[in-house]
Amino acid sequence: GIAAPALAQASPNIRWRIASSFPKSLDTIYGGAEVLSKRIAQITGGKFKISVHAAGELMPAFGVVDALQQGSIECAHTASYYFVGKNKAFGFETTIPFGMNQRQQNVWMYYGGGLSLVRDFLRDFNIVSFPGGNTGVQMGGWFKKEIRSVADLKGLKMRIPGIGGEVMARLGAVPQNIPGGDIYPALEKGTIDAAEWVGPHDDEKLGFYKIAPHYYYPGWWESNSMYSFYVNTKAWDALPKDYQAAFEAAAAEANIDMMAEYDFKNPQALRRLVGNGVKLHAYSTELMKAAQDAAFDLYAEESEKNPAFKKLFESWNKFRADVTLWHRFAEHTLATFQYANPPKQR
Amino acid sequence: GIAAPALAQASPNIRWRIASSFPKSLDTIYGGAEVLSKRIAQITGGKFKISVHAAGELMPAFGVVDALQQGSIECAHTASYYFVGKNKAFGFETTIPFGMNQRQQNVWMYYGGGLSLVRDFLRDFNIVSFPGGNTGVQMGGWFKKEIRSVADLKGLKMRIPGIGGEVMARLGAVPQNIPGGDIYPALEKGTIDAAEWVGPHDDEKLGFYKIAPHYYYPGWWESNSMYSFYVNTKAWDALPKDYQAAFEAAAAEANIDMMAEYDFKNPQALRRLVGNGVKLHAYSTELMKAAQDAAFDLYAEESEKNPAFKKLFESWNKFRADVTLWHRFAEHTLATFQYANPPKQR
Secondary structure (H helix, E strand, C coil): CCCCCHHHHCCCCEEEEEEECCCCCCHHHHHHHHHHHHHHHHHCCCCEEEEEECCCCCCCHHHHHHHHHHCCCCEEEECHHHHCCCCHHHHHHHCCCCCCCHHHHHHHHHCCCHHHHHHHHHHHHCEEEEEEEECCCCCCCEECCCCCCHHHHCCCEEECCHHHHHHHHHCCCEEECCCHHHHHHHHHHCCCCEECCCCHHHHHHHCHHHCCCEEEECCCCCCCCEEEEEEEHHHHHCCCHHHHHHHHHHHHHHHHHHHHHHHHHHHHHHHHHHHCCCEEEECCHHHHHHHHHHHHHHHHHHHHHCHHHHHHHHHHHHHHHHHHHHHCCHHHHHHHHHHHCCCCCC | CCCCCHHHHCCCCEEEEEEECCCCCCHHHHHHHHHHHHHHHHHCCCCEEEEEECCCCCCCHHHHHHHHHHCCCCEEEECHHHHCCCCHHHHHHHCCCCCCCHHHHHHHHHCCCHHHHHHHHHHHHCEEEEEEEECCCCCCCEECCCCCCHHHHCCCEEECCHHHHHHHHHCCCEEECCCHHHHHHHHHHCCCCEECCCCHHHHHHHCHHHCCCEEEECCCCCCCCEEEEEEEHHHHHCCCHHHHHHHHHHHHHHHHHHHHHHHHHHHHHHHHHHHCCCEEEECCHHHHHHHHHHHHHHHHHHHHHCHHHHHHHHHHHHHHHHHHHHHCCHHHHHHHHHHHCCCCCC
8 A cells, every 4th residue: 555644654752761680791781772772763763762771770680670560661671580589480581491592492482482471471560571682501600629520519609590599509509699790709708619600701801710710511500591671561552563663673683683792702702711721611411410300390399389480381391392303403413513523624 | 862853854655676586485484575574664654665576576586686786676585695606605695515503604794794794795796785584404305215425425316506516516416406396306207316405394395205205414505594685785875774774673583583483393394204204314424524525625626716705715714613612612512411311301
């Protein structure tokens, strides 16, 4: 059909704020909200403008869900798993231990019913969620001493929050939740023996390698780490359809863009860290098996008492099995060959 | 600042056409252009409308680069490697054998300088390119008989186009280029002994499993397969800035969306194929080593005589080594553990 004349479609000026749960120092994660905001401003010729506010500017990092529920903010950029204290079902959107990788999490969310279930769950909080970034598999943390087996975890004080921390506790460690800026002094004083943070790019900046040189991989508690744009339901419903479309496209772009930016920065940081004497170690298969068993025990126990968790877990668990069935053929076989046989350079 | 009133910013009605290089039967790849077109129409309230035309509707599938160069079409959705006959440098944007996976290709393009080099190369063709979809690692094709070693490829007539075909020829096979619809009859008549196409979802529809039951993985000649939106330079430059921004965001969304859609459909198709008696085989490490050697020999030879290829190859080759250095730690170690140790279900 013929489009209506432009005059009839004058678009309103709308101003939103995004409360980020991240400090500016986590430049790549924090930057995801800036990618969204900038793109929406470009698309709408500056009519729909969203200002981005670092953690603490408008409210504390973990205050964003309450603020959205009360309608005192339009939008947040956060990690759902910060809110597992409210309900463990919050874990699925970011990640739970031994979960899917970034590509698999994307397909579960976009096509496999995950996003729809997440949104059902978030309705009580007056939140509509949109995937908005990822780190990929994170690293497994910094240790003062080598960890050769599960026994070495006994009594070990480790900074590791959330469900990953609960799994560590089941293996004998003593998990601690410490904000990013306080980790280095705690490691230095010996208040903790180990700490996990993100990956090479972010970890390097906090300097852990100077006092805890054993750097483990993989971060089996974060097989991906998906960040989310949380929008207050009323604010979303009041948005014109064309602005909603702009927001959805910009969120998808921010989602893919953060992953690419991390994949660009992490190899460079890893190279520097190794140059600074960092010792890379893989967690033993024995330890990872024990951790996976403990994680799935926890999921079974939680499913029995928490219907919201059970509903998400059943979808997640079935989807994970299906998609890894496919990925372990073509994707994984080629990667395994390529990593073991780098091409000779002519 | 204060946005200008809407009246001053009336947006023009613009109509473009996309010539797709794909038939509608390749629903997921073809659908990438529809995702872009639909999103742009939503964002602009129908003012910027792009109609999508299947291969053959406006021009033959492989006529799109000439049409863009001459300015007779505004946009195409295609695979750059269809045009390696013009210059092998066209290969890099889609993929060349033993290349990067989907995530790695994205970061090379978006952050690693790949897209900028590709655009430099395409300037002579009056084309600006935007990544617009991916299949991930493809499958390694259908064979009437098992292929246990390089020796089994000798004289084997296989449908495999492009640089992958050239590598197969160096291993002793006789590559053929046959359009999708003609592969099944050629296999049935015995004109060819084997054929590669895409992956489980697309391959199942063409029915190869009925007459060539040995299904190999991985498709080492397509470690990812990135599709592109090619836009005529003049058409791009004439677009208002807000429409350019809408196009860029929608292209990024189409890029991530196609990968997710394939990851959703492929596991289901693979399950059905195995249920129909398909025999899955991994290519031997010996064969993949020989193929990788042949591929990198070809890249070295081409670099000596083709400066455009050399420039792209050097960037690609260095970036591939860097990013796989990182991915083989956290990503690959966790995937290897998880695929070998699926969690016991409670």
